[in-house]
Amino acid sequence: MNIIAYGAHAGDQPLEPMRITRRAPGVHDVQIEIAYCGVCHSDLHQVRSEWAGTLYPCVPGHEIVGRVSAVGAQVSGFKPGDLVGIGCIVDSCKHCEECDAGLENYCDHRVDTYNSPTSDAPGYTLGGYSQQIVVHERYVLRIRHPEAQLATVAPLLCAGITTYSPLRHWKVGPGHKVGVVGIGGLGHMGIKLAHAMGARVVALTTSESKREAALALGANEVVVSRNADEMAGHAGSFDFILDTVAAPHDLDPFFKLLKRDGTMTLVGAPATPHPSPQVFSLIMKRRSLAGSLTGGIPETQEMLDFCADRGIVADIELIRAEEINTAYERMLKGDVKYRFVIDNASLAA
Ligand SMILES: [Zn+2]
Ligand SMILES: [Zn+2]
Numbered sequence: 001m002n003i004i005a006y007g008a009h010a011g012d013q014p015l016e017p018m019r020i021t022r023r024a025p026g027v028h029d030v031q032i033e034i035a036y037c038g039v040c041h042s043d044l045h046q047v048r049s050e051w052a053g054t055l056y057p058c059v060p061g062h063e064i065v066g067r068v069s070a071v072g073a074q075v076s077g078f079k080p081g082d083l084v085g086i087g088c089i090v091d092s093c094k095h096c097e098e099c100d101a102g103l104e105n106y107c108d109h110r111v112d113t114y115n116s117p118t119s120d121a122p123g124y125t126l127g128g129y130s131q132q133i134v135v136h137e138r139y140v141l142r143i144r145h146p147e148a149q150l151a152t153v154a155p156l157l158c159a160g161i162t163t164y165s166p167l168r169h170w171k172v173g174p175g176h177k178v179g180v181v182g183i184g185g186l187g188h189m190g191i192k193l194a195h196a197m198g199a200r201v202v203a204l205t206t207s208e209s210k211r212e213a214a215l216a217l218g219a220n221e222v223v224v225s226r227n228a229d230e231m232a233g234h235a236g237s238f239d240f241i242l243d244t245v246a247a248p249h250d251l252d253p254f255f256k257l258l259k260r261d262g263t264m265t266l267v268g269a270p271a272t273p274h275p276s277p278q279v280f281s282l283i284m285k286r287r288s289l290a291g292s293l294t295g296g297i298p299e300t301q302e303m304l305d306f307c308a309d310r311g312i313v314a315d316i317e318l319i320r321a322e323e324i325n326t327a328y329e330r331m332l333k334g335d336v337k338y339r340f341v342i343d344n345a346s347l348a349a
Helices: 041-047 147-157 159-169 185-196 208-217 228-232 279-283 297-310 321-332
Strands: 002-007 016-021 029-038 064-071 083-086 089-091 132-136 177-181 200-205 221-224 238-243 258-266 288-291 316-320 339-343
Touching: 029 083, 029 147, 041 321, 064 132, 064 147, 083 147, 089 132, 147 159, 147 185, 147 297, 147 316, 147 339, 159 185, 159 238, 159 297, 177 185, 185 200, 185 208, 185 238, 185 297, 200 208, 208 221, 221 228, 316 321, 321 339
Parallel strands: 177 200, 177 238, 200 221, 238 258, 258 288, 316 339
Antiparallel strands: 002 016, 029 064, 029 132, 029 339, 064 083
16 A cells, blocks of 8 residues: 655655555554554654664654554454554564563564564554554554544553553552653653552652643642752652653652662663762662663553543644644654644645
């Protein structure tokens, strides 16, 4: 199938309309007409070649929602008309320890939704800034939210699972005091999800101006991390901290907020490393520093169901495809509450 997409021909070029092809569905494939695609910070890093290895033309997008338009002969779990989502992964080896555990995100041979090697033309994957995608049924997620919420569900496929997975892994729940560092695309979902899991949520932001917004998202309290007195008032009191900030920053002030045996998990992906932590701030209270990458397919389905049951969606600003370059500039300035989502119907207009 020859379809319309939006992508870039080089790292220093704006995104523009282009034609791409998708394979005809194989026996295990699901063909999806894409309704909406969220705009993740990773899209911008990749398309601008800020991470190594971007292949061009590059079509980003891994927060994909839409409707099934065709299925292969051996697909039993999906049928035309179903509302579905595709996140950060479209394939993996399917037989390693990670895949067997449903943690395809940690498979050494996982195929990312864009810029990953594949046998399809042009030899690497092309993402969701496009009209259609064809994916093996194992990597297709079922959406149970009402169709009217579909655009706001798209960011759950990356921002949602990226924050849900560590909150679950470190067993955040009632009785826990949880910090969420950064109130952007990831952080706003982290606040909503940790709140829904029953934790006491403290939003940590550099910006006094985000105080009201963080409370509206479900934070019980907001701490301006540049205010040393405010930070000192919370020393040694957090069970868990989720750091969603992608820009390099000093991690030590946050370790001091953790209790004995507390963990701080990084989910933001900086282009250059954070300054190294001071070892003593970890040793003194047996604190841990960890990282987490998106989530596996079963857990992503669990997250979507968790959100559908509780009416949780992302806060978004819907844009047309031709607004994507402006949206990137605004995203760099933090000028979005909290995720841009492309209306893929605009691709055909
Ligand atoms: Zn992402
Ligand atoms: Zn594998």
